[in-house]
Amino acid sequence: MRSNSLQGIEALQVAPGCSAAFIEGLNLFKEELTASHSLTSRRYSIWSLVRKHLDQPFQAVLEGYAGAWERRLVGGCLLSEMGCRRPAWRVKYSVVQSPGKAFDEVRFELLSTKQRGDRPQSALLADWQLANLRRWDSNLRFVIRMAQDASDDPFGVECLHFTGTLDTVRLLLVWLSYCRPARSVHPDYDGRLADAKAREHSTTYCELCWRQTMRSSAFACLRTERFAGESDSEWEARRDLELMAKRLPTASWRRWSNRFCRQHDPRDPGSRYRADLPYKEAFRHEVEALTVRRRSNYVLRFPLPRGADQQEVRKAAYDLVHSGLRPLGAAEPGLREKVVLMAREGLSQAEMARRLGISRQAVSKAMKSFSRLMSVRSSEAYIDPTSGEVSISDEQLALIHAMELQGATVADIARAAGLFPHTVKAFKSGS
Ligand SMILES: [Zn+2]
Incomplete structure (x- = not known):
């Protein structure tokens, strides 16, 4: 089975100032790469190629740089291990509002991630690697910035040699993230699935409204919980995994609709599916009018x-x-x-x-x-x-429930709460 490797390998760029030894390693890496190489293949491991050609020149640049830089963020890990290891440290940004100043102040601190740890059982190997690559990329970006700030001559040969090589590594990591395997073993499905089915899907929306489809929102839920792993304690990480396990009965993800949201679940007789189906064509047309400059059917x-x-x-x-x-x-x-x-x-x-x-x-x-x-x-x-819904106030919510108990009609509640009738229906306790 073929992976995506080779695609776009020619376009892989080298940043100005990059170490000549690293460029040479990169060229050898490209030469040996085949279409069978992927992030997770054992036989055609892309990481073995990185180890063979790029680890050494990368280490030489890190060790050879005399300027100041934040070693904790990138040191101590070989390039070829970045897919399978998390950085031990991460940067936490915070924005501090200072009254009287024209700009908010950005502060940062380094936090230990504490979990060098292994992949959570529920995470797809390729997804786990991609998440790690994103973390390393963020650390690299920060190291570059810090090194430039600390240098007297940030665009001089020495600093540029260092930052240019790190920038090239960042470009490489982006390219590597496209080398997903053609097939993966999904943690909730005991068999090999085509990668397109196993991977985290891109967001898809309900055909009748703005909400994410059931499948899409289930994956989004998984994603946040799986990598809530940024959480700083083991306990939090374990809690996140337990939460996830509860929400994900084995293999049920395969039954979730990729066309409709929960509010429009066609299999649920109480859903809004039947009521909104007549609007489907008009809705689709208006979405296109708003996004691809198709003419709208509406005057106002x-x-x-x-x-x-x-x-x-x-x-x-x-x-x-x-x-x-x-x-x-x-x-x-x-x-x-x-x-x-x-x-x-x-x-x-x-x-x-x-x-x-x-x-x-x-x-x-x-x-x-x-x-x-x-x-x-x-x-x-x-x-x-965070919720994917209109944010309505507590007062509005209380009013909806109170009037509902008194037997008021949806139209009356909508008028009193200043909401659309369809919004009232979505928030009514029965829905
Ligand atoms: Zn919907």
Whole structure:
């Protein structure tokens, strides 16, 4: 089985100043590399090639540099061991707000990671290696910065030789992270699976809303818990693994839908799947209108929040198609659309009433209804990245539950809480 190695090996760059011996080692490494080499293969181990050609020149650069640098972050580990070992130290950044100063101050400290330890049983070998490579990369970046700060002549030959070699190692680590094996043994499935099935999937979203699919969120959950390993005590790490084991009954991950979220689980008769299915096409179209400049079907639309991420874009589309605003070509254009468009032309309410042949009160009601819609929308525009849901206040939540107990309708609760009816439904205790 082939891995991804060889792909892009020609594009592997060397940073300015890099040690000549290291470049020579890199060239020999490239020559011996075959398409069968991968991060986890024993027979075609990429790490053996690194050991053979790159460990020595890398060590020589570290040992030969006379300037000051933070040895704890990179010293004590050979390049060829970086996949299978965590750094013993990591950098912790913190931002300190100092009143009266124009900029917040960034501080850092070195923390011992305490666990030199082994791979957690539940982690896929390739994933474990990638996580380690990311940690080493972060340490390397910091060592480079520190060395430049400490040097009198950061762009002089000596410092550049050191930082250029470290930068080249960083480029190498990025390249190595693409050399996943073609097959892996997944910890929750006793057999070999194609890598695409075993690896951590990229995020996928529900076809009907902004939430992650069941499978995607299960993997995200695994990911945070598995590598909550940054946690500083053995105890915390063990707790994380236990939590994970509880949430992951053996092999159940294979049954999780990769198309729908839990709220839209088609197998659950109580889910919102059936109610939202009629909106699927309109939703997909509006997501495309917001992302790939396809024309929207709507006359009035909600502006995206500043710096919207994928989920927030999808939430905007979801809110719009569920808002009651009418799409173009609807059998009857909505009153709100007509009124708002005329208001944008600068017409007075009296003039609008005359043109539409309705009362001024009706015009004013339509205007108010639209501005209320906009204000609800702006309060629901952001998604809490930790929960993947709209962040609503404790008061709103309490109000929903209290009114629900009194038997109020969803529409009434939504009006009182200043939320969309679909948001109220998602937070009701029954859901
Ligand atoms: Zn959904």
